[in-house]
Amino acid sequence: MVNQETNSYRLTGLSCTSCSAKFEKNVQALKGVREAKVNYGAAKLTVTGQASIAELEQAGAFDHIKVAPEEEMSANESQDSVSFWRENRNQLIAAVLIALAFISQLTLGGTGFLTPLLLIVAILIGGYELFIEGFKDLIKLDFSMATLMTIAIIGATLIGDFAEGAIVVILFAISEMLESYASDRARQSISSLIKVAPKVATIRRHELEQTIAVQDIQIGDVMLIKPGQKIAMDGVVIKGNSTVNQAAITGEALPVDKKISDDVFAGTLNEAGYLEVQVTKRATDTTLAKIIQLVEAAQGERAPAQAFVDKFAKIYTPFIILLATLIVVVPPLFFGGDWQRWLYQGLSVLVVGCPCSLVISTPVSIVSAIGNAARHGVLVKGGIYLEEIGKLQAIAFDKTGTLTEGQPTVTDFVVVDNQLDEADVLQKISALESYAQHPLASAILAKSHKRGIDATKITIENFKSLTGRGVQGDMSGVTYFIGSSKLFSLSSETADTYQKFHQESKTVICFGTSEQVLAMIAMRDTVRPTSRQAIEALQSLGIKTTVMLTGDNQATAEQIGREVGVSSVKAELMPADKLQEIQTLQRRFEHVAMVGDGVNDAPALALANVGIAMGVAGTDTALETADVTLMGDDLAKLPFIVRLSRRTLRTIKQNITFSLILKVIALLLVIPGWLTLWLAILADMGATIIVTLNGIRLLRVK
Template structure:
């Protein structure tokens, strides 16, 4: 796409009542002259327009539903319409229906006055319905409005005025319930939008002033008093406090923050005064990204949603044809009564209305994704939500996932003549250039011992999967695994040394060796603390019926197996390079079908992408985790994993219940048509009841706790 097509604008839409209306609005927008493409997100009530279109043109495209359009970033105060304006027609229609019923009791159903009152009830309550239905009928577009319009007009034509009026009222109630349920589900996202304050106290020069978040710049100094919420992401420059991060990470326990720590918009400063240097603009804050990704997630069609959409596409026209057949065939071929069979055909039209079926999946998906976001779990689409419910195997990266990822040097044994501090200094300066997590442990150890790290390093080179080499003071040194030095065939690799290395490895420590290509100069043991929650999480996954848990690590086998045994992991794969992890995930997918990979989202990106569901730890403040993973656990809390699987399984179960119940009610009602027991009002009541039950069942997902 070039030119105008590159222009992309996102708008919020007020007034969507059903998925078919959203689809029709999308089609209308695509047909606007300056628009190349458009995408409607029904769950988040948004439309993305590629090309050029004015708000007036967009509102004209949505005039059939009286939609209101506003730019995405513009704050809109939801106007409370007066009750009479939104429900006045339905109430008046219901009063006229009651009046018609009373007149029917007095003068009989056939009386002209009764028919007139019923007709008035139908026209007042069903005007909007007929308006949409007749236009759709002319265009041969078969949706709920078309079915209802034909059914009500047909009922009036055969003199069933009372039934026609009842259908109009019950359909209005059913539509209201549908709208309410989607609003309730969307509310969980809207509550996220209101978490962060809209202005903050900023110090510029010597003065302090309240500034709207849109006008706050990166580098501004934000002052946050105790009891206030942070308006922007930043880094603490001055002060110490505890901050409640539940809004972003789902953690209920406040976190201590001091100089140099990262803080997030929407979190609550509890105790001390903080001065925070702003590091991101308002649209780039973590909470903004969460909201954006959650809204995008709602646009992603879950497999069950795609099935329902395909099904409804053929189902509605099929119901129209079947209803026509029931109304016409028996009277023509079998001498049946025209009035009776037309009535049965109309009852089929009404009961065939796919309201409950169409809403059953989106309301469940939107509710679950919203609930997860409030509990610090970011699920990036309905498909990932469903897949997480089907998992058979879960693979974990070790460092930073099952362990804290902050290794420390536990043992340092110098060999030979050189001064221990000099050896630690050589190891420290070389590892300063390495990206490996264990390298930082050696650097921290050297800094703690006040060793000089200003030596110059030359010809630094990583040896993939084995270690690094570099020249210090003109001499070439290696730091890496014992395997590397076995390959170098150094002179002093004794059996005693191998026994010491093995002993450390059995204790779960990683052994690093410093030396030249001729001799070993020092042995360094590094250990990474296991997370307190890891063992409990592995146990919970086994209790949930996960068939296999696997730990994948580049660490040596002895260390990995020591940690694996301690945690209760079913299988340990050690000494893996990134491509080995990728191959193993592919093998797991062949063996188990649905596999999750849990990592920190920074390394292991290929393995996260290859898994059925990639789950990243610590999404807050880590852009990579938010981008690469299908699901991000916003806090560094592995405990959220079992909650996510539980929520996903509950969602899958509720979707299945909803679909089965919706189709079961239809089937039962169809069977009642045969003996002629299905009345029009009973048909619409069955549909309305199904919609209500499906909605309430979906909203149960709000009760799944993190």
């Protein structure tokens, strides 16, 4: 029976995309491995089947890849801090031998055998591992970087250019080190996320306090979290009050107040008070764990630009080999050229034509951008969506819970009879509403709590719900009503006040007795503080139209639309109508995004080119359904991700253009015979390092 078990491993030392593909192929060829997948962006290997760590590391020996089980990442990091000397011993010895060879050249004037001997030894020591890998690939007819470099170095040695061969060995080693360093920098966003949550936590289980590993914590355990400690698991507060810094999850700059019944997330920092938190998710299911999984999956997906480059590279590499062959053969055979000279030029073309910089130009940019977005509380599910965001021309917004808070808030409280005490009236209203179960009642209770009014001091008798109209109850022998205006007979004054609130698109409820209205409360779903700022920023970025799509009535929709500054408003829409509006926008603008809450707007989110969900601090539905999730429900992050996406597209185009132009210039140097081996590798190395560093700059976009 074939082993179907799937295991994930963290990789260190993975230096380039071609090395990633080669490592994947090597692991796939291992006996017992059914399937292998390497995620270059996340430096992660997933294996279905059976293979030991030693076998996996042997498969990656060509690139000095180290492998460790995913759950042992932190331990692996401490073990794998290999010294610079051990890691690069052969290359350092080769560099010393080359230096001695040049000293010998200067002192002996180029005579004798010492100088060439030192250079040959330097080539053998410095290029030993490279040659082994190059010959293995050559036998398989796999024209990798190692193959091209091996042919070039041995060719240079055979025609007596020992110094050129030795310098190419050292420059190639430097190139590999710098590329590996730059790739690790691009992956820092993932490694920093992995390190965010503590590995152990203090819990109370069966009345006993103990500190245990997070993998052993069970749902229902109670975590004890002191001020200044990080929260290890997702859970709900059952005791205490505090402020919690949620920047690692939501990207919010300011700490958030937490009280009993509030959710907290693994990886966040408890700042002020003591909390007891009941665990609601296992370590592998926390919001942070899901974020890491989503970001890693996104970084492993190929963006359209990367798919194009990969296809181009498959044609480009054979073309370069053919061109190099023609350069070696044609001039001597048909134009009486010198064989040695044109062999040397052909070898130089092989080196400069290596597609490294071209192949890495896109993935390093995508990895950096997606990692940066995640660090700021924006989850992008793949390079395809990151590219699509940069092309957006129209964005549609749901109203409730997206442009607005999604919860009614008291905007006006009017006591009709001036002789009544306002606080006393609000206390009676709150006492009656404390028996009700609807959002409007919650808004009134929140208003009374903010003013320090204690509604529990009043006893309600004979409470009754009046379906569709409101509630009633007795206080001190008097029956009071609260609810729709239909419960009351409005005087001309109260009718005018009611009409004024209604014209302002506010929901109005009345409070009073069977004889008269005593007070009126106006409520409205309030606009998010960042909505108008976000819309204005998007318009300044060149988004051609912003549309609000809502099922609410036209008057309310237009009022909210004016407040937030959208280009147009479409009201009284059913879910199917929202779909049609998205289709209409796509016909006009082609690239359209829909921003919603990830639940009610699922069809429209799915149809849009990019579905952007308000994350509600990481609800499972939002994380799973949307192409992009705003973790902190902060619309101000929307202009940020549009800017980041456009910067990413620009960076990819810059990298591809620069890489190709540099190679064309270097190839043109063949015509006058100015292209040397060391110049060729400097051009290739320079292009690779420059495009990598240019991609890494995306980590710094604010």
